[in-house]
Amino acid sequence: MFKVTAYERLTTNEYQLWIDAPRIAARAKPGQFVIIRMDETGERIPLTICETNPKDGQIRIIFQVIGKSTAELAEFKTGSELLDVVGPLGTPTAIKNYGTVLLVGGGVGIAALYPTVKGLKQAGNRVITVLGAKSKDILILRDECAKYSDELILMTDDGSIGRKGLVTEAMEDVFNREQIDQAWAVGPGIMMRFCTQVATKHDVPVYVSLNPIMIDGTGMCGCCRVTVDNHIRFACVDGPEFLGAGVDWDSFMQRMRQYRVQEKQAFEQYEQLRQVQ
Amino acid sequence: MVKRSYNQTPIKAQDPEVRSHNFNEVVLGYSLDEGRLEASRCLQCKNHPCMLHCPVMIDIPGFIKKIEDGDMDGARKIIAKYSNLGAICGRVCPQEKQCEMACTLGRSKKFEPVAIGKLERLVSDWDLDNPEPVKVIPHDKGRVAVVGSGPSGLTVAGDLAVKGYEVTVFEALSTPGGVLIYGIPEFRLPKATVKKEIDRIRDLGVKIETDVVIGKTITMSELVDDFDACYVGVGAGAPHFMSIPGTNLMGVYSSSEYLTRINLMHSYKFPTYDTPIEPAKQVVVIGGGNVAMDSARSAMRLGAENVSVIYRRSLEELPARIEEYHHSVEEGIQYHWLTNPVAYLGDENGQLTGVKCIKMELGEPDESGRRRPVPIAGSEFIIPATTAIEAIGQGANRVMLDTYPDLKTNKWGYVDANEETCATSVPGVFAGGDIVTGAATVILAMGAGKIAAKEIDEYITNKTAKKTSHSA
Numbered sequence: 001m002f003k004v005t006a007y008e009r010l011t012t013n014e015y016q017l018w019i020d021a022p023r024i025a026a027r028a029k030p031g032q033f034v035i036i037r038m039d040e041t042g043e044r045i046p047l048t049i050c051e052t053n054p055k056d057g058q059i060r061i062i063f064q065v066i067g068k069s070t071a072e073l074a075e076f077k078t079g080s081e082l083l084d085v086v087g088p089l090g091t092p093t094a095i096k097n098y099g100t101v102l103l104v105g106g107g108v109g110i111a112a113l114y115p116t117v118k119g120l121k122q123a124g125n126r127v128i129t130v131l132g133a134k135s136k137d138i139l140i141l142r143d144e145c146a147k148y149s150d151e152l153i154l155m156t157d158d159g160s161i162g163r164k165g166l167v168t169e170a171m172e173d174v175f176n177r178e179q180i181d182q183a184w185a186v187g188p189g190i191m192m193r194f195c196t197q198v199a200t201k202h203d204v205p206v207y208v209s210l211n212p213i214m215i216d217g218t219g220m221c222g223c224c225r226v227t228v229d230n231h232i233r234f235a236c237v238d239g240p241e242f243l244g245a246g247v248d249w250d251s252f253m254q255r256m257r258q259y260r261v262q263e264k265q266a267f268e269q270y271e272q273l274r275q276v277q
Numbered sequence: 278m279v280k281r282s283y284n285q286t287p288i289k290a291q292d293p294e295v296r297s298h299n300f301n302e303v304v305l306g307y308s309l310d311e312g313r314l315e316a317s318r319c320l321q322c323k324n325h326p327c328m329l330h331c332p333v334m335i336d337i338p339g340f341i342k343k344i345e346d347g348d349m350d351g352a353r354k355i356i357a358k359y360s361n362l363g364a365i366c367g368r369v370c371p372q373e374k375q376c377e378m379a380c381t382l383g384r385s386k387k388f389e390p391v392a393i394g395k396l397e398r399l400v401s402d403w404d405l406d407n408p409e410p411v412k413v414i415p416h417d418k419g420r421v422a423v424v425g426s427g428p429s430g431l432t433v434a435g436d437l438a439v440k441g442y443e444v445t446v447f448e449a450l451s452t453p454g455g456v457l458i459y460g461i462p463e464f465r466l467p468k469a470t471v472k473k474e475i476d477r478i479r480d481l482g483v484k485i486e487t488d489v490v491i492g493k494t495i496t497m498s499e500l501v502d503d504f505d506a507c508y509v510g511v512g513a514g515a516p517h518f519m520s521i522p523g524t525n526l527m528g529v530y531s532s533s534e535y536l537t538r539i540n541l542m543h544s545y546k547f548p549t550y551d552t553p554i555e556p557a558k559q560v561v562v563i564g565g566g567n568v569a570m571d572s573a574r575s576a577m578r579l580g581a582e583n584v585s586v587i588y589r590r591s592l593e594e595l596p597a598r599i600e601e602y603h604h605s606v607e608e609g610i611q612y613h614w615l616t617n618p619v620a621y622l623g624d625e626n627g628q629l630t631g632v633k634c635i636k637m638e639l640g641e642p643d644e645s646g647r648r649r650p651v652p653i654a655g656s657e658f659i660i661p662a663t664t665a666i667e668a669i670g671q672g673a674n675r676v677m678l679d680t681y682p683d684l685k686t687n688k689w690g691y692v693d694a695n696e697e698t699c700a701t702s703v704p705g706v707f708a709g710g711d712i713v714t715g716a717a718t719v720i721l722a723m724g725a726g727k728i729a730a731k732e733i734d735e736y737i738t739n740k741t742a743k744k745t746s747h748s749a
Binding site: 044 | 449450451459487488489490493494495514515516518520524525526527530531533534537538542543547548549550551552553555626627674675676
């Protein structure tokens with residue numbers, strides 16, 4: 001069992017947990033994730049490790065409520081226990097000194113981007129970070145990203161903070177302005193796809209962090225397979241980071257929708273039950 | 278002398294009409310009386326060929342005689358000397374290729390062999406229901422880490438605990454058992470039985486830590502430093518894909534994913550359990566092994582309208598257990614022999630609609646001695662399908678091996694271990710089961726586990742003796 005040691009509601013729909021998991025905290029690197037199962041009837045869901053505190057044996061997770069399991073996870077307040085937390089899984093981000101790097105995060109993807117921002121800054125890069133969200137009140141980790149960025153650009157759909165517009169617009173500006181040696185984009189599939197297009201247009205290699213459906217997260221089933229450079233890769237062991245230019249985006253985004261009927265059914269049933277209680 | 282029945286004593290099984298809609302165990306097992314009747318068919322051969330064809334060499338005539346005498350306690354004591362997992366092996370061993378193939382009675386043509394597997398199961402089930410009190414064994418001979426809790430790891434752990442070692446088993450998944458839990462379905466191997474067998478190994482003082490991925494959560498080097506010896510029994514669980522066009526369409530599964538969703542995650546009980554699975558309508562399974570049978574029969578139980586298995590050779594070469602093949606036919610599974618898929622076809626939403634296949638003919642024998650299937654030009658045809666499951670074999674999972682290059686592997690990516698001693702390129706690290714042999718059987722994995730336990734005991738005993746003589 002893995003104890004939740006701190007719980008916070010960050011925005012209307014996003015939550016933060018600190019979980020007691022000393023072994024994972026000791027070893028996790030930027031870009032890695034855990035698989036969580038809450039209870040005996042639960043499913044296994046992958047969530048990126050946002051931060052670790054190896055001294056106290058804690059890991060930090062930020063997630064958005066999008067369905068039954070995340071809604072249920074949002075009920076795990078301080079002191080409650082998760083049945084399974086497995087990790088750190090996946091291949092860590094290739095952290096090194098590239099020169100100048102551009103990092104782009106959208107929505108809850110910012111939580112997955114943050115450890116990379118921090119890691120790249122500590123590795124001596126000049127870090128330019130672009131964060132995007134619908135509006136100010138759901139733009140998470142602003143101060144933390146600012147701390148490890150030489151320049152922080154905020155983009156919102158409604159202009160409530162930073163500039164009004166999409167993260168790709170900010171990317172265009174940066175690429176037109178200066179030489180970028182390596183880029184990252186983490187967020188919804190559609191955002192990563194467009195970020196890849198923009199970066200490719202400017203001949204800048206861009207890493208994306210793919211979030212396909214996973215079961216075991218250890219290379220045992222191939223549920224998370226993606227086609228990269230015409231080869232089948234398992235996102236859980238070969239990724240989750242891949243160079244965006246090689247990703248078969250159509251098949252990746254289609255496979256994300258494989259269980260939407262069942263996902264909707266489970267969520268509706270859960271919400272109904274919660275209303276009754 | 279009593280006249281021997283030509284045929285095996287019939288065993289109760291669920292009716293095919295009923296069982297193809299549920300996941301409950303198909304074969305219901307002998308009663309004690311039926312068991313005694315079947316045991317009385319054994320000739321008690323002096324040269325006991327059956328025993329020589331059991332990978333762990335169980336004293337088969339010995340335990341069968343005890344059943345015949347009605348001495349179940351005696352029978353269990355004999356099996357316990359050789360096997361830690363009788364209730365499992367009695368159910369899933371391919372006996373027709375092992376003990377029962379060698380049975381003198383069966384070799385006489387007129388007679389069916391003694392139902393050795395079903396008798397082993399009877400004794401082991403009785404044993405689980407009538408457990409002996411656990412003897413407390415001091416664990417002071419050394420500390421051993423076992424990586425993987427499948428049949429070979431559990432065997433090593435059980436044997437070493439009995440010999441007086443403190444054993445910790447590390448398992449990546451949430452539930453121990455390996456393929457016994459995520460691979461072989463409930464209708465062949467009830468999970469309650471697996472759990473009881475594993476609890477018994479725990480009762481011997483074995484510690485099982487789940488949710489630990491060696492290579493990620495803890496490194497192999499740390500285990501080598503912290504323990505007196507290690508056993509690597511991580512299996513061969515990484516799925517192969519044929520990589521034909523359309524592999525990423527929705528509806529195309531590896532058998533590993535399909536069976537893991539069903540067995541480990543209980544997706545057939547969705548939404549009571551949270552893990553979904555696509556509704557089975559028209560299902561095509563590719564392959565001819567036990568995994569293919571398990572996938573096809575599971576799809577039928579999920580309510581499929583039709584399930585067909587396509588296999589590139591013919592029935593004669595089918596690697597699956599013959600009993601399971603017969604069960605599958607009774608349950609309505611159809612077969613396309615000498616057929617291979619060439620592409621998956623899908624609609625504009627990325628959903629599978631059919632499997633394009635080609636007919637094969639058998640050519641010259643290959644290195645395995647089986648005739649090699651060769652495609653017949655122009656014989657392509659389409660089987661409509663909403664689900665396709667590839668059960669074409671698995672390979673070594675690289676997660677642990679890639680983080681521990683000291684452990685030498687062979688050209689197929691399996692651990693290079695001496696099959697007689699389970700020793701690897703790293704002193705004190707032993708390996709066995711599918712990670713050494715490639716995907717094989719439960720009983721072979723157990724056999725490797727028994728050898729490894731003996732070798733690990735010798736290795737630590739020698740090391741301790743050397744240390745003692747040095748310090749003296």
